[in-house]
Amino acid sequence: MRNQFNRVAALPLLVLAASAISGCVDQKVVYRDRALFENPPSAADSFLGYSDQSSKLVVCGNCHVEKQAEWVQTKHASAWADLQASGHAQSSCEPCHSVSSNGNLTTGDVGYTATGDARYQDVQCESCHGPGLEHVTNPTIQTEPLAPLSVGTDLTTGCGECHQGAHEPFVDEWAQSAHSTLVSVAADRAECQSCHTGEGALAAWGVRTNFAEKASLGTGNHLPIVCGVCHDPHGGPNAHQLRYPLDDPSLDNNLCMKCHQRNGNPDPTSSRGPHSPQGPLLLGTAGWWPPGLTGPFVGTHGTPSANPQLCARCHVSRFTVTDAATGDFQFQATGHLFVAIPCLDSIGEPTANDNCTMAQRTFAACTGSGCHASQDVARSAMATAEARTAQLITQIDTLLAQVPSTEFSTTDNRYTVAEGAKFNRDLAAMAGAPVHNPFLVESLLIASINALETTYNLSGSPNVSLKPMFKHLATNGN
Numbered sequence: 001m002r003n004q005f006n007r008v009a010a011l012p013l014l015v016l017a018a019s020a021i022s023g024c025v026d027q028k029v030v031y032r033d034r035a036l037f038e039n040p041p042s043a044a045d046s047f048l049g050y051s052d053q054s055s056k057l058v059v060c061g062n063c064h065v066e067k068q069a070e071w072v073q074t075k076h077a078s079a080w081a082d083l084q085a086s087g088h089a090q091s092s093c094e095p096c097h098s099v100s101s102n103g104n105l106t107t108g109d110v111g112y113t114a115t116g117d118a119r120y121q122d123v124q125c126e127s128c129h130g131p132g133l134e135h136v137t138n139p140t141i142q143t144e145p146l147a148p149l150s151v152g153t154d155l156t157t158g159c160g161e162c163h164q165g166a167h168e169p170f171v172d173e174w175a176q177s178a179h180s181t182l183v184s185v186a187a188d189r190a191e192c193q194s195c196h197t198g199e200g201a202l203a204a205w206g207v208r209t210n211f212a213e214k215a216s217l218g219t220g221n222h223l224p225i226v227c228g229v230c231h232d233p234h235g236g237p238n239a240h241q242l243r244y245p246l247d248d249p250s251l252d253n254n255l256c257m258k259c260h261q262r263n264g265n266p267d268p269t270s271s272r273g274p275h276s277p278q279g280p281l282l283l284g285t286a287g288w289w290p291p292g293l294t295g296p297f298v299g300t301h302g303t304p305s306a307n308p309q310l311c312a313r314c315h316v317s318r319f320t321v322t323d324a325a326t327g328d329f330q331f332q333a334t335g336h337l338f339v340a341i342p343c344l345d346s347i348g349e350p351t352a353n354d355n356c357t358m359a360q361r362t363f364a365a366c367t368g369s370g371c372h373a374s375q376d377v378a379r380s381a382m383a384t385a386e387a388r389t390a391q392l393i394t395q396i397d398t399l400l401a402q403v404p405s406t407e408f409s410t411t412d413n414r415y416t417v418a419e420g421a422k423f424n425r426d427l428a429a430m431a432g433a434p435v436h437n438p439f440l441v442e443s444l445l446i447a448s449i450n451a452l453e454t455t456y457n458l459s460g461s462p463n464v465s466l467k468p469m470f471k472h473l474a475t476n477g478n
């Protein structure tokens with residue numbers, strides 16, 4: 001059937017604006033009144049590639065003009081030229097720098113790897129969407145080539161088919177990260193899905209486009225936080241094709257904070273403590289603020305002029321691992337474990353295994369560009385902040401133990417000083433809290449101690465010795 005069409009001739013010129021009813025996409029589809037492509041070689045298996053390679057006009061881009069305009073500015077559009085310029089180009093490199101079966105639902109030799117035809121150079125629309133011949137000759141809903149969003153942990157689906165291996169181990173690292181797993185108690189509940197499932201986050205952010213898995217998702221079957229949640233496959237205004245900026249100190253607009261902000265402040269109607277409070281903590285607004293406490297308490301880590309990448313500076317950190325003896329390249333860490341101070345394995349690669357001491361963790365993310373002078377300086381700053389926090393937590397625990405249990409009742413419609421102090425205590429005890437904002441954490445704990453003493457007539461908070469509160473203190477014996 002598909003080989004009957006040599007070219008798409010004389011389609012009427014027509015512009016379809018976004019549906020005025022839904023109003024949520026601004027995609028324009030334009031029909032052109034000229035031939036869109038040369039008949040593709042049959043070995044290409046219905047992949048079309050470029051319409052005009054010199055201007056980087058993809059066949060798809062003739063009609064999908066806005067997608068074309070975005071994509072042409074991404075690095076995907078220069079993948080072939082960059083490969084050639086590297087001076088190391090060889091045939092084994094080509095499947096990831098051209099249109100092939102990588103990234104879409106086909107397998108075997110197709111597109112460039114089947115034909116060597118220049119029209120298939122670069123990572124084009126069809127790299128992700130798959131072959132377009134049928135759709136282009138008959139652009140209806142039935143023929144739309146939909147791109148996958150899922151990232152198989154076997155590394156054979158979607159973005160991960162190319163973004164893998166020692167040089168580009170994005171998917172290898174992501175697959176070990178918390179973002180690749182679903183929290184089962186949250187995934188099936190509508191009120192949790194905007195942060196806990198990939199498709200729920202995209203829907204909440206107004207991305208209501210169609211993709212390969214969409215129709216099959218539902219109860220018991222969800223996407224985790226896949227690449228295409230944080231990255232816009234087509235590009236856009238932010239660096240690295242990110243859907244939201246990293247440097248905006250805003251809970252509504254910062255990529256990480258859009259999710260990491262569920263309960264930074266107490267919810268008086270719920271007994272649940274802090275829940276992903278990292279955004280409000282970094283920005284200095286988290287916690288229960290006893291009467292009289294006035295801020296702001298924002299540290300260097302939460303100040304964009306000092307730390308422009310905010311969360312990502314510490315949690316998405318790229319560094320190269322070389323052989324200790326020879327200095328040869330070994331592994332390019334991409335930061336896609338999303339761990340700030342990961343443990344290193346025997347050859348120095350970061351791992352998701354969290355079972356190591358402070359000394360065995362890399363603090364590489366903390367050095368450079370005017371940040372901490374060395375890894376050891378950062379390591380000891382963190383140890384100090386954790387120790388001070390642990391000491392205050394111990395004092396609060398001693399006081400809380402003396403407060404009558406009725407003060408913690410969840411059914412009395414009161415939010416008491418004891419409940420507030422408990423919230424601050426739990427906030428401070430979360431991993432990373434003393435690093436995210438030591439000033440706020442200490443201020444909240446000290447104000448809570450004072451409020452407990454005054455309210456419940458307790459006095460002389462005991463001068464306690466240090467109790468290991470954080471996993472590092474526990475493993476380190478600090």
Ligand code: HEC
Nearest residue numbers: 029059060062063125129132136139140141144145146210
């Ligand atoms: C001749 C014009 C034309 C070309 C060329 C074209 N498309 Fe389309 N495409 C359309 C039209 C028109 C629609 C909307 C169809 C409908 O809603 O019935 C569409 C819809 C789509 C959709 C689904 C959009 C949605 O809202 O669900 C995708 C995905 C898509 N095209 C991808 C591609 C890709 C990839 C290529 C290149 C291989 C391509 N298109 C080439 C005209 C075109």
Ligand code: HEC
Nearest residue numbers: 075078079082096097102103127159162227231233240241
């Ligand atoms: C066919 C292989 C292939 C597929 C599939 C693919 N990529 Fe890429 N990607 C590349 C190559 C090659 C580059 C580097 C191009 C260059 O720099 O010359 C790249 C570059 C990028 C960059 C640019 C980084 C920067 O510094 O701006 C981002 C982001 C990216 N890809 C994300 C994705 C996402 C998200 C997906 C899936 C939705 C994806 N890629 C699918 C091969 C692929």
Ligand code: HEC
Nearest residue numbers: 082083086088089090092093094096161162163164165168
């Ligand atoms: C498994 C897929 C894959 C293979 C095979 C592959 N690359 Fe890439 N390459 C990528 C991806 C993905 C990126 C983008 C990484 C990023 O943006 O950090 C990339 C980026 C690049 C870049 C541009 C980014 C930079 O480092 O400046 C060059 C140059 C490059 N590759 C050269 C090569 C060469 C040479 C080979 C063969 C020896 C090769 N690639 C084989 C996937 C691949």
Ligand code: HEC
Nearest residue numbers: 025060064067068071124125128147148209210211228233
């Ligand atoms: C790196 C992979 C990748 C590349 C390259 C890519 N797309 Fe997509 N595309 C996707 C994914 C994933 C989705 C669904 C999620 C989204 O829209 O962000 C999608 C969605 C779409 C849609 C659906 C929009 C809607 O309203 O439903 C259209 C149309 C589309 N792409 C066209 C294109 C065209 C045209 C190009 C090339 C100029 C292109 N894509 C390049 C992965 C890609």
Ligand code: HEC
Nearest residue numbers: 151159160163170171174179225226227230240312316318
């Ligand atoms: C939770 C959000 C998130 C997810 C999920 C995610 N990324 Fe990223 N990615 C980022 C951030 C943030 C950066 C920018 C880091 C920086 O600027 O230093 C980035 C950078 C990149 C870059 C450019 C790095 C460079 O320096 O060249 C590529 C390529 C990339 N990601 C690919 C992927 C792929 C492939 C996946 C899925 C396996 C993925 N990302 C999943 C947040 C994410």
Ligand code: HEC
Nearest residue numbers: 178179181182183195196201225255256259311312315338
């Ligand atoms: C779409 C929502 C979303 C976005 C965007 C997001 N995250 Fe997450 N993140 C989550 C969820 C949900 C979890 C918990 C997943 C689990 O435990 O299975 C998580 C877990 C984490 C964890 C591990 C926590 C643990 O307990 O081990 C870190 C660290 C993290 N995210 C950092 C980041 C950073 C940094 C960014 C921005 C680059 C980011 N996240 C963007 C939703 C998101």
Ligand code: HEC
Nearest residue numbers: 183185186189191192194195258259260261262275276277
């Ligand atoms: C505003 C975004 C958001 C919403 C909505 C949200 N969460 Fe979360 N949740 C997160 C983030 C981000 C994390 C990971 C960071 C952390 O652990 O501090 C997380 C962590 C969790 C964890 C701990 C996961 C682990 O690693 O053990 C559980 C359990 C959880 N959420 C349950 C829920 C439930 C149930 C709902 C719905 C009633 C919900 N969440 C709604 C953002 C959200």
Ligand code: HEC
Nearest residue numbers: 256257260278279282301310311314340341431432435436
């Ligand atoms: C100055 C560096 C830095 C910044 C900025 C930063 N973090 Fe952290 N974060 C850390 C450190 C260090 C830890 C503690 C890790 C540990 O204990 O293993 C941590 C812990 C976490 C954890 C808990 C991880 C776990 O293992 O349970 C989450 C989730 C998290 N951060 C998310 C974020 C988010 C979201 C942002 C931005 C709002 C952010 N962080 C900003 C350094 C930072």
